[in-house]
Amino acid sequence: MLESLTARYSVAWVNRIADIPQAAWDAFAKPLATPFLEWDWLDHLETSGSAVPNAGWLPNHLTLWRDRTLVAAAPLYLKGHSYGEFVFDQQWAELAQRLGIQYYPKLLGMTPFTPATGYRFLIAPGEDEDLLTELMVSEIDHFCDRNRISGCHFLYVDPDWQPVLERHGFTPWLHHSFLWENQGYQTFDDYLARFNANQRRNIKRERKAIATAGLELRALTGDQIPKPLFSLMYDFYSDTCDKFGWWGSKYLTRHFFEQLHATHREQVVFFGAYREGADDRHPLGMSFCITKGDQLYGRYWGSFEEIDCLHFNACYYAPIEWAIAHNIRTFDPGAGGRHKKRRGFPAAPNYSLHRFYNARFRKILQQYIAEVNDLEAQEMDAINQELPFKQA
Numbered sequence: 001m002l003e004s005l006t007a008r009y010s011v012a013w014v015n016r017i018a019d020i021p022q023a024a025w026d027a028f029a030k031p032l033a034t035p036f037l038e039w040d041w042l043d044h045l046e047t048s049g050s051a052v053p054n055a056g057w058l059p060n061h062l063t064l065w066r067d068r069t070l071v072a073a074a075p076l077y078l079k080g081h082s083y084g085e086f087v088f089d090q091q092w093a094e095l096a097q098r099l100g101i102q103y104y105p106k107l108l109g110m111t112p113f114t115p116a117t118g119y120r121f122l123i124a125p126g127e128d129e130d131l132l133t134e135l136m137v138s139e140i141d142h143f144c145d146r147n148r149i150s151g152c153h154f155l156y157v158d159p160d161w162q163p164v165l166e167r168h169g170f171t172p173w174l175h176h177s178f179l180w181e182n183q184g185y186q187t188f189d190d191y192l193a194r195f196n197a198n199q200r201r202n203i204k205r206e207r208k209a210i211a212t213a214g215l216e217l218r219a220l221t222g223d224q225i226p227k228p229l230f231s232l233m234y235d236f237y238s239d240t241c242d243k244f245g246w247w248g249s250k251y252l253t254r255h256f257f258e259q260l261h262a263t264h265r266e267q268v269v270f271f272g273a274y275r276e277g278a279d280d281r282h283p284l285g286m287s288f289c290i291t292k293g294d295q296l297y298g299r300y301w302g303s304f305e306e307i308d309c310l311h312f313n314a315c316y317y318a319p320i321e322w323a324i325a326h327n328i329r330t331f332d333p334g335a336g337g338r339h340k341k342r343r344g345f346p347a348a349p350n351y352s353l354h355r356f357y358n359a360r361f362r363k364i365l366q367q368y369i370a371e372v373n374d375l376e377a378q379e380m381d382a383i384n385q386e387l388p389f390k391q392a
Contacts, residue, residue, distance in 0.1 A: 009071075011139050014061045017042045017075070024070040027124065034118025034158075035292040036111040040263040042075055048256035051112040055251065056081045060107070062143075064136060072132045073122045076140075077108045078149075084251045086115035086335050087155045087175060087352050092365075096150065101358050103150050107140065110155040113251045115335045116297050117177065117350045119154055120161035129164070137168045144357055151356040162351055170353035171365055174373040176380045178345035180320060180331040188321045195344065199388035203343070207317055209309035210273065217318045218280065220270045221291075226281045229270055230261045233288050236302025267291055271318040273303070273310055287314040294329035296322075316343045337383075347383040 014020055017039060025039040035041060045051035046059055057077045064072040081104065082089055096103035110119050121136055123129050140152050154165065166172060185191045192200050210217060220229070234254040241250035260268060267290050272283030285303025289296055301315050316333060323331045333340060337347070356362040 028122035044259045048253045071124045084113045107152040120158040154353040172351045174376045176347040178340040179348035206309040230257045237300040240302040296328045296331040298333040347380040
């Protein structure tokens with residue numbers, strides 16, 4: 001139902017992205033660097049049963065219209081928990097409970113289950129971005145007030161968009177990811193040359209382990225990918241999640257992966273491990289990456305056999321080698337960091353933005369967040385001081 005917002009604009013809250021015209025949405029999303037705000041990706045999350053109310057993700061997308069023309073939109077979700085976000089705000093939820101404040105439900109802006117930087121409002125080219133942002137923030141405030149929502153949170157935000165929302169009163173919280181950047185490498189050996197002698201030997205040994213096991217790694221993309229690999233990727237993903245038990249983070253369904261064949265195979269890169277002579281349909285293990293423009297994103301991986309160093313090769317070394325060959329500028333290997341530092345992934349900042357509607361809670365956040373951010377910055381600096389690169 002459209003509600004009057006101004007004489008020129010109206011707003012609609014929409015519970016299915018399928019009810020928003022794809023062409024209009026993608027006119028805003030396709031020019032962005034991130035692939036994860038595009039209509040097809042978000043629709044697959046909903047129609048596959050992954051980002052749905054039964055899983056604690058109620059789609060509640062904000063759209064802004066001028067007459068019958070969509071001029072701005074924001075993918076938003078009402079959440080009854082904090083799972084699948086990879087920004088761990090449980091400490092804030094626990095504090096709210098001690099203060100007698102109901103933390104959930106909360107309003108969340110991000111691509112579900114996707115810890116990759118790039119979230120922002122989608123605004124039509126040529127429009128007054130400051131005005132439309134002000135209208136959307138005002139509507140979010142009114143919505144949260146009407147529905148007694150504790151707070152609004154935007155995760156993994158676009159760095160260029162962050163200061164815009166800070167001007168509208170959102171508080172930044174610093175986190176870190178790991179990000180490989182292409183320093184003009186022509187070959188993988190150029191990349192290896194950055195490391196100190198000890199770690200260079202280790203990486204060469206880990207790379208050699210694949211051949212020693214009688215395997216080869218193949219990069220498949222576009223029409224090279226046999227359709228059954230998309231369903232098989234779910235099996236690998238599911239198996240990996242199950243190995244971590246309670247912490248396995250298994251959120252996506254088989255149908256989600258299967259849908260990608262029709263819409264995303266030109267952006268998907270599978271790095272599969274094969275026995276000699278095996279056809280492309282039968283890898284023993286595989287990683288799944290998405291590419292857009294000059295960026296590569298590592299998403300999921302799995303293996304049905306325990307093979308020495310396969311994880312490092314399928315998830316780090318093979319994608320880096322592919323990235324160098326295809327003029328990729330940055331490679332985001334995904335969440336987690338235990339193994340990434342030793343493979344040359346520096347810690348890189350990312351921010352979430354927060355607004356709490358309880359005055360007492362908001363004051364506590366604003367009082368302590370600078371100290372929290374400073375400690376995070378110190379941790380990032382410590383990580384990057386320990387990278388196994390040659391000393392300048």
